[in-house]
Amino acid sequence: MASTRQYSSTTTEASPSTAPALPRVLVNDMTNQELIVDFNSGTALRYPSFWLRDHCPCSACQHPSTQQRQVDTFTIDPEIKVSSIQATSAGLEVVWPVSSEATSTDTQTKTQHHRSIYSWEWLQTHPPFIQASGKTTSSTTPRRTWTHVPPPSATSSLPSVPYDSIISTTSPSASGLKTFLQTIHTLGFCLVPRTAPDPASTQSLVERIAHIRPTHYGGFWDFTSAPNPIDTAYTDDYLPPHTDTTYFTDPAGLQLFHCLQPATQGGGESTFVDGFAAAQHLYATSPHHYHALATYPIVSAALGSPAGAFYNTNVARRGYPVLVHSAPLPGVTTPSPATLVQVRWNNLDRAAPGTPSFPNHTALKAWYSAAREWSRILESPEFLITLQLKPGEPVIFDNWRVLHGRLAFKGQRRICGAYVGMDDFRARCRALGIDV
Missing domain, CATH: 3.60.130.10 (Clavaminate synthase-like)
Known part of the structure; x- marks a missing residue:
């Protein structure tokens, strides 16, 4: 289970000669548990546990072809907390605690652990909150590179x-x-x-x-x-x-x-x-x-x-x-x-x-x-x-x-x-x- 302290963290050592350090993940165990991901670039973003569970990308929760949500959002415990977390090269791995969730195809409740992996790129590009990202926001207006051509024109x-x-x-x-x-x-x-x-x-x-x-x-x-x-x-x-x-x-x-x-x-x-x-x-x-x-x-x-x-x-x-x-x-x-x-x-x-x-x-x-x-x-x-x-x-x-x-x-x-x-x-x- 996540630490009972206010914050716990997980990091994975990467070979200094082969790969950059993985992001560091902190767990805030106060009200409405959040995971805080430090991307080692001056950017740290917050992700509520419930929000992450609702956006699990696994094939059971997200249809592999249509990418439509298959998990029933409203069967997820609103106070859900992570069981364990791990920073891996593939992304943030989260194991969710044992819970009873009814699926859309089976009205019988099923007791199961659930494992989710969120890629680091996805986490960086899908923050749930309006917050400082540490990145400079550039104008979305494209540069103009075609100009006045007087008639008759080439x-x-x-x-x-x-x-x-x-x-x-x-x-x-x-x-x-x-x-x-x-x-x-x-x-x-x-x-x-x-x-x-x-x-x-x-x-x-x-x-x-x-x-x-x-x-x-x-x-x-x-x-x-x-x-x-x-x-x-x-x-x-x-x-x-x-x-x-x-x-x-x-x-x-x-x-x-x-x-x-x-x-x-x-x-x-x-x-x-x-x-x-x-x-x-x-x-x-x-x-x-x-x-x-x-x-x-x-x-x-x-x-x-x-x-x-x-x-x-x-x-x-x-x-x-x-x-x-x-x-x-x-x-x-x-x-x-x-x-x-x-x-x-x-x-x-x-x-x-x-x-x-x-x-x-x-x-x-x-x-x-x-x-x-x-x-x-x-x-x-x-x-x-x-x-x-x-x-x-x-x-x-x-x-x-x-x-x-x-x-x-x-x-x-x-x-x-x-x-x-x-x-x-x-x-x-x-x-x-x-x-x-």
Whole structure:
């Protein structure tokens, strides 16, 4: 059994010439017993005994294929304490005391000892408490490495991965898919040269990533300007930089465009802006504007579809702010680019709220002032790139980060493409070993 003293510890000697010292494990036997793991790097993290038992990774407690929990959490004694612990090269080994636990497949209680091994890497990356880890937290905002390209532009300086290396399933060319997805994740934007200028090849490119996400526009789309469009994207009008599907609770993750026919009478160049870089600039130059766009929610709507009206108010009744952040880091009281995860900006789709968004007139004026400056930054030469998309070179981008637009055009212009859900994209990245 664990020591009856307040603290007990276990260490295992490692050969100084062959391996680093193993982490040291302390047992705090006071109320709600915890194991304290000292990782010998200035980091010591706490793990409640009950929490560790609930997250046992053995094949009896976690399905070996689906990784779903099989232990019945609510049959575990809430006051469970370890029987013994051992620091091993494989991780922290814990033997749990004799207990009566009913399994999901057998309603009869079974008396048994249970043994769990938690890898050191897993313990370091799954702390249950918000606590100092001893590590420096870096900004999650990717560095911007593609910049303004004045029209007419050469795209050689923009990130690109050729189609054949992406679509190939044979080694070593299969690594092209990983490079492609890593480029999108890191930079938010990628061109795909050497793509056959037809819808079938374009669709195959999208489906190489994940399933196409269908919307009220359909699944894979192939369109020209239309006389009675359901969205201004189907016109020949100028479109300012924006993100798509801001009126969804979960906006589309990736978006792909393939220009199969440039405008027959000129114009129609596409524009792109790294929204994270623009937000970083706004934060550095006008933090009060950044705060306004990160604080006050906006309602967005798509009202022209025969499928019905779409609003982004299904979960958040007031909508969402333009700059959406993850949960703040410990000690952080105001939003910043370090936790920025999504840009939601389409002024054409902004709708009057059904639920009040602003506490007073001053806040409302502050938002409009911030939005005016944000719009100016997005269309400034420092951040806007303009390029004529062409047959055989589609572009794919992160719709949570990169804003896109289009110059007005004349004549006929044909575009095909599709959306991919962000969850599907991130899952594909993880399957290929890309850290997202």
